[in-house]
Amino acid sequence: MQLLAVRITDNCHLGFRMTKQPIHGKVYPACSPQNPNLTFFHAAPFEFVFAIGFSPPKSVLYLIVERSPMDKKIKKVDKTVKNSFGMPFLPDAERCGIRCSHSKEFRIDRACDPFGSVLILHFRSAALIRTEKGIERALPGDCMVHAPDFPQFHTAVPEATVGYVNDWIHATADSVLPFVQDTGLPLNHLIRTRNPDLLASEIASIRRECLLPDAHSPEFIRLELMLILRKLLRANDQELRLQTAFSASEKRYYPVFCRLRAFLFQHCSEDLSLAEISARVNLSKERFAALYRKFFASSPYSDLMDARIILAKSMLISDNASLKEIATCCGWRDEHYFSRCFRQRCGISPGAYRRAPSNEKP
CATH class of the missing domain: 2.20.25 (N-terminal domain of TfIIb)
Known part of the structure; x- marks a missing residue:
């Protein structure tokens, strides 16, 4: 060789x-x-x-x-080693992972990041991790943004029968640290997101762009990375607000309400009632609505309408279905009521929205 x-x-x-x-x-x-x-x-x-x-x-x-001497065609490697699209070295398809399962004995223990990058870890199960406070227990949904020079240590919790599961991505320091400096996103501290699936779609998108790159991939990767950081910043802000603005009993309800809100967005096309949703947490409609507004600064009805409008916009752009069919698919029983709701929230009728150029759509 x-x-x-x-x-x-x-x-x-x-x-x-x-x-x-x-x-x-x-x-x-x-x-x-x-x-x-x-x-x-x-x-x-x-x-x-x-x-x-x-x-x-x-x-x-x-x-x-x-x-290998078997390959006679390969010439000396050029000193400029970049692909045809000018993709940065990090992140790439092998610098990120989704739902990675580890053995109980698996552990990472190193003095700094081996690539000089920022490591973003998001746990799907409990684990031990080194933070600025020492060795802490990470809960499902917890995330940490490692500075390049911060010691990395994470392993399974002692009582675990199997190893932990996590999502992760290495990103260049110059693509992350300016955002951290501008926004105050904490480094080397656990961020409680309470959502084990929070970053999965963005990391999956980055991986796809790296495996099948084109001229637009660098910008798509940058946008997905910014979305990851924005999600973490929002989760951190919400956690700080939770610790200061809510009573002990309200704090216990908060993660349940987060799951219910996600359910509401995912099932917005169904015929959901406030009585049905509030019954899931054994609360009266009035108490449920009051807590919901306190947690999210919005009402269940407003969030439901927003989710349906988003779904309707997507169908208006990508589907040739009639307004009546779109109204039914998005949870409205009447196309006229759908049109009225759409106009109230978007300032334009569904038909006009469908015909408008993409750069003029609200």
Whole structure:
């Protein structure tokens, strides 16, 4: 095997081109005593082995290519290792995961992030994690944004019979830290979201963009990452408000109401009544409505109408169904009442909304 070593001073993406086809590899943890931060990328079917790591203290990126003598077509690796779309090295498809299940013995324990990136961890089950406060117990739905130089430690809780499950993503520091500085999103602290599925769709979208990139992928990845950070900022703000604005009994109801609100949005097309929803938490309609408004600064009816309007807008744009059919699918029994509600909330009729250019739709 012939070894080629290339020193790269700029970030790169795994899917670079050497044989006119992007190579996407799978990550395997390295067992290198010389460089414990090294990660190997096996890129079948070309029988290459890529080793990418950061050499402290300057975090210079190195790429080592091990070339098989079976392939005579491969030329020397170019020093500029970027794919044709200029994708940044992080995040990429192998720097994120969804619903990752770990063994009970699995643990991460390292002095800093091996890629010099920001690690966002979102737990689907209980786990132990190092924060600024020390070793804390993370609950399902809890999230933490690791600074690149903060020690990483997470493992299963002692009483667990199986390992923990989590979602995660590595992102470049310059794509996250400016947002943190501008908004005050806490680093190295647990953020209680109370929703184990909070980030799954955004991480899945980022992974898809990295696996099948095109000229629009960098912007889509940036937007999805910003949505992740915005969700965490909102969850953190809501948790702070929960701790200061609500009584002990109200705090106990809050996670239940969050689940009910999610249910309401997901089932907005169904014939839901306030009596039916309030019965799920054994509260009177009046008490339920009062708590709902206190928690979310909105009424159940207003949220239900908003969810139906969003669904109707989607159908008006992407479906050729009649207004009567759309009204029925979105939960309205009468198309005239649907049109009146739509106009009240959007300032335009459903038909006019359907005909309007995309840049003029409210």
